[in-house]
Amino acid sequence: MPFLDWVNKNQAKDTSRQVPYHLLKREQIYGDAASAVDNLVIQGDNLLALKALIPLYAGRVDCIYIDPPYNTRSAFSHYDDRLEHSQWLSMMYPRLVLLRELLAEDGSIWVSIDDNEGHYLKVLMDEVFGRHNFNTTFIWQKVDSPNDNKVPITPDHEFVLCYERNKDQADFRKKSDSSLLEAYGQTDDQGRLYRDRLLKKNGKNSLRSDRPTMYYPLEAPDGTEVYPIHDDGREARWSHSYVGVMKAKDDGRLIWKKREKAGGTAWVPYIREFAPESPDRPHPTILLDTKTSRQAKIHQRDLLTDVDPFDTVKPEQLIQRVLDIATQPGDLVLDSFLGSGTTAAVAHKMDRRYIGIELGRHASTHCIPRLQSVIAGEQGGISEAIEWQGGGGFTFCTLGDAAFDEDGRINPDVRFATLAAYVWHIETGTPGIQAFDSPLVGIHEGTAYFLLYNGILGDRRPAGGNVLTHDVLAALREFHSHTGPVVVYGEVSRIGPTRLAAANITFKQIPYDVKAR
Template sequence: MDGRESYEFTWVGKREAIAEAGRPTTKTLRPDLDESVDFENSENVFITGDNLEVLKILQESYLGKIDMIYIDPPYNTGKDFVYSDKFQKTDEELKEEMELLDEDGRQVIGLTKNEKTSARYHSDWLNMMYPRLRLARNLLKDSGVIFISIDDNEQANLKAICDEIFGEENFVANFIWEKTQHFGRQKLNSYNNVDYILCYSKNLYQDSQLKERLVEVVKDEFEDAPLYNNSNNVSILTFPAKTVKFNLVDGEYKQTLDEKYYLLSPVVVRDGWNENEFQLKFKSRWSNSTVQDEIKKGTIFWVKTENFSIRAIYADGKSATEAPRQLILTNQNNASKTLSRFNHRVDTSENATRELKKLLNGDYFSFPKPVSLIKYLISLIYNSNSHINSGYVLDFFGGSATTADAVMQLNAEDGGNRKFILCTLDEAVAEKSAAKEAGYETIDQISRERIRRAAAKIQEEHSELIGKQDFGFKAYKLDSSNFKDVLAHPSQFVQADLFDSVSNIKEGRTGLDLLFQVMLTWGMELSLAIDLEKVAGAEIYDVDQGSLMACFEDEISEEVIRHIAQAQPLRAVFRDSSFANSADKINVSEIFKELSPHTKVKVV
């Protein structure tokens, strides 16, 4: 056997992509009050900036806290690639790594570049996606799930890197969404009318709730039947009148002379032709002991009347064994019966475009995803039969903000308390576009406006929810650190710089800027409530009712310090330049030792 051969999935730049996921960021998030809606009270988050840096920033605050991630990344069609990370190779570096250059640096004769099939074409996309997915996995709960939309261009490569990052054992499904029923473009003797949605769990086999929500117990189809539960936890099913004629012979149900169905007493089946109740026995794919145990728990059984295969809905309130079909059909011409139990109509891409155009009064986005599709995916995790209808939904390719719209709509429908975290680039709109003519300069401006209008529409349709549901969001922008670079060597300073070094805070940065950077450093969530009070003329921030208190005034009196210490917060933060000398800093430490010895005090 040749020891040089092995099974692996690799590409040029992979090692650097892996290393990039582990590199720390020097960036921070600055609050944007002007772009926010109900900043003081909202727990939703909208972030503008490169999602690679944003995902790194969120690692401490949201590690293992995200319930669901949905992303719709660039499909790498050759036209929509917009992310260009600093670790990607130049053309010459790529050729050298791929041994396409000879010893003198000339391109090897006979090898030419093909943009759709060259290694660079796919490698750039993989180098973009790999570190982002690694970081995203860290943010998921053990029960968390990620959905990724993709098309044929990179579907195979995406599955390969997801198998590596999430593990093949955590692959849930590759859903196929019928995005259009207008077959206008033929491709390789077939019509391109579907997109794929890859689904992976953070830890499928250790999360029983997720298995119960997404894994089918019995795969056979079944007829809808009204279900009833009596006080003795006996499952009673009423069959449609014209389904199967019941023949009872010696206490057994017989459909033909050769077919017998056994088991399942005390399940009671009510005949559709009369009101008599019979103790029927029929064959199950579960063992007798398993069935009896489930009956004792109060499990309800659906029975397919033609061959008596069974399907169960558990009585624990946490799960339903009706699994989602891999094919997600649109609802045109009654095409999708499979989604009726989830009460969500999945639209086509054309419908999504029309709806968004109507909402924004303009055609500003190409091929947005339907809100109904994202609602359907969310419903697979936040099932109506489940007690889970809160938590975080993250979308770090936020685009047209469909995910935010879907979260708000679903909360309005079922009274949920899900929170969205969206991130998108401040990519400039095209110069000659409807968005530019309407006054929009960047994509994120349109995204935020879509959220505002979607929230207003829901409140108009559901006035009873005003003041009860979160329709706002905290807006943030990715920026450089609020602190100056203090790691410079002394020889790098000139005399004029020495006065500038008195404060380590950059010009134009506010106390709120500093507060959020400190919160992120300490792993605190961006959605936490912040109260502001004034004591002796100084502004004091109180995060999450004493989890963190901070004051960043130019001068801080002992009265202010004692006020904060008497509140006994878990953490307290002050600005270094607020104190004239080291003696003042020592005094702060002594005051907290006296009044609140358990408070962790930090000077930045």
């Protein structure tokens, strides 16, 4: 598989590993407090914020949608969208790596882009997510009115690249389409809509030579044998196997009808098909019905009357289409280039949990007011179509200090649950979804992990509960009488290495062994 190369690529590849862990500070809750727990809006550098999310959310995000700067060399009021090409690639690479870590095994990532970097982004994502995990490229019509510019060609579309975390594991859903019921024009005595379809195959690959096993006789109601024959005399084939036809016969769905043929009438077999309870069809990859940039800007101006609108805002209908395909209610959606808050607003209205990350003060000036309007029941965007009535809540967070200083010491503001989640993730590679309210961090693949920190045992003396002594070890055994391997993190151990080995215990010192991982 080909790879992109650019100036400072090796540095970009190291960035995701070297970026420090920062703390998230919960600043304020908006709306319903219970709902706000699951919905986060984070103000800060998205590279730092993504790394901060790793211990608690690695492998838990069901769908990622991002609309990164397009590197168009145009001036935008909220972004510097004029990054030199290699800088743009170096900006995107580590963020895509961290996004991959956050994505669930059956999740998907969707990225909006245009021609300026779209083809380079495709190759970059092939490298990060695996070319075999590429699903498709959607084409979104962003302009719906004639352009009166003087240039002979003006692009009226953008792209959305879609990748799965693991090929064919994402539970994508088809598009509901009640108009499909129009094809079922008859009703049986039980009130079921149905249609009868000719059993003989027509069109492409419809000859006996195409599928010899699908050429066989069927017994008509008068006892005669009927073969699939085209009107021009060529031997055709049936659309169903013999077993399939017999199954349809047993179900009462093999229907014989007399039809006029040359020289008289003949029996013609049909298969009866009943209308689906929930008619749907595949989503098209050319999106002509998801509103445009112009309509999205009008909606944004209606909501945010006191601030300058984003020039590159996406319509809610576009994000709705993504979430319709890739998620269901309760799933977790992430947007690390939140902009004016469109993804969070749509996820909120569609009963999805969400995390949005936005740099700079417009996280406060744009995203928060927009979501407050959503909670209040604003009727723009997709609200009317999905009968949105308001409600819910979200939590506004900022990035705090780094969890570790340059010498590896732990920031005193780091609480037990935060460090426990970090320890759990670096040891197991899995997200920490447990409560983290006791010294037993968890058990993974037969190994128990304990953490002595912040006086979790109730003894805050320097030589007390954060130090592994025989008494502390006995206390840990009371939490869980684990018989397999044990790993204990603490400030220091007063038990010798020989006795620890005999007890199948590995001691790791805070902060050095934590930082070393």
